[in-house]
Amino acid sequence: MKKFNVAIFSMAAFVLSIFSSCSKEKKETFNLYNWSYYTPDSVLEKFAKEYNCKVKVDYFDSNEMMYAKLRAGAKGYDLTIPSQDYTSIMIKQGMVQKIDHSQFPNSKYINPEALEKAKGYDPDMTWSVPYCLAASGISVNKTKVKDYEKSFDIFSRTDLAGHMTMMDDMRVTMGSALKHLGYSLNTTDDKELREAADLIINKWRPNLIKFDAEGYGKSFASGDFWVCDGYAEIVFAEVPEDKHDEVIDFFVPECGSAAYLDSMVILKDAKHYDLAMKFIDFSHRPEIYAEFCDALKFPAYINKEAAKYTKKKPMYPVETLEKVELKMDVGEALSKYDALWQEIRFSAE
The missing domain is CATH 3.40.190.10 (Periplasmic binding protein-like II)
Structure with a gap:
């Protein structure tokens, strides 16, 4: 419902670039279950190159679709990005793993105000890491x-x-x-x-x-x-x-x-937990998170340090999100x- 189908990224180009850039050596595959057009191709390409892995992405267009597929027994995904109500449900139902903060040095960039908004279900990022408000x-x-x-x-x-x-x-x-x-x-x-x-x-x-x-x-x-x-x-x-x-x-x-707060969660049966943690930490490098902000024109609220690296004017000022x-x-x-x-x-x- 709330995500939008904007042809700002080319799916075909993404798949080609990710897999043609990988050598014939066997590499781990990070499996991401994501909203359509939610993570810029540039970020996924850089992640694959830096961590010498493949990236496979499947897409959903509603929380209900994502949740229903996982509850029905879909396997193979490492990380997904539910909104706050479904993050809460998935935590309660034991569908996700704990975040390893020793592998998450960029947690220092997460806005404490965003965590305050998540106080009803995960204010300490025990199970989830905010991605977008x-x-x-x-x-x-x-x-x-x-x-x-x-x-x-x-x-x-x-x-x-x-x-x-x-x-x-x-x-x-x-x-x-x-x-x-x-x-x-x-x-x-x-x-x-x-x-x-x-x-x-x-x-x-x-x-x-x-x-x-x-x-x-x-x-x-x-x-x-x-x-x-x-x-x-x-x-x-x-x-x-x-x-x-x-x-x-x-x-x-x-x-x-x-408002909605989408957060990254590592699924209970994830086969590549360490890669998922690397992706979470990588996403919150300020210069990387800025690419997300510029691609979708969201203000750098979750990761305010990223505002130093953004190049485009957001849809609304970051202060707007203090009222939601x-x-x-x-x-x-x-x-x-x-x-x-x-x-x-x-x-x-």
């Missing part, structure tokens, strides 16, 4: 909307009706309402959840074209959607880079918003969210 928020087409408050209240504006959309994602959209009302997006309180649902149904939903989790980036780029609640990367990926500053204003309201809250596993209370979300969706029919 990214925010949901509001994207406004500045060529279409000239005067606006940087708040979720924008979705209450009837003059923008028919030109706005919010995520077709229960936790993100209800999270936006909860944060606007001053509550945690992980609340399980019935009154707070009811209040958030009523806000969406009565104030925001009448002004939306629809709830959309996949096509809002393209519709924003085409000019059909002027205001979108969702992930910045979805919008930035569809608007030509030379038009980003002219067209897009992405912001997180002062009340905060939902992670969507966590709410356990049995998820049924409360689901019941209200069905009511919200039914109101859209």
Whole structure:
């Protein structure tokens, strides 16, 4: 859902470069199960060369797909990169191995604020190492909307009706309402959840074209959607880079918003544990992590030292991420969210 299919890396070129660069001698193969286009080819190529290994990558496009495949018994992967709720689940279910900090000198570059956000499941990097923190928020087409408050209240504006959309994602959209009302997006309180649902149904939903989790980036780029609640990367990926500053204003309201924290974990049956640890440490060399930031235009929040090496302007300032809250596993209370979300969706029919 949240990852985007941007043709910025050539898969064929990557496979050719990795395997043609390896000699005929037998080499260990590091098996990475990764989000599509999430680790730059340049990083994988450098890793393979430095550690005299092969790199094989399989891809997934949702946490659910990754988790289901592993639970179904898929073998052979050494490392994967789940989001916070699935990282928590995988830790609880014994699906991952502990991080060997003696092999992780670059842990000194991990932002303590990022670990504070992970306090609900792994604040000491016992089982996981943060890779990317990214925010949901509001994207406004500045060529279409000239005067606006940087708040979720924008979705209450009837003059923008028919030109706005919010995520077709229960936790993100209800999270936006909860944060606007001053509550945690992980609340399980019935009154707070009811209040958030009523806000969406009565104030925001009448002004939306629809709830959309996949096509809002393209519709924003085409000019059909002027205001979108969702992930910045979805919008930035569809608007030509030379038009980003002219067209897009992405912001997180002062009340905060939902975010995801993707972390590297070594799988329980990994055959190449030491290579996986090397990859984790390699990824967090500041000059290497900067390549990830430049490729996908994320701010260097997880590894702030990398900002010294970045060459491109990120989608939003690093300070934006200080306001976000992670969507966590709410356990049995998820049924409360689901019941209200069905009511919200039914109101859209």
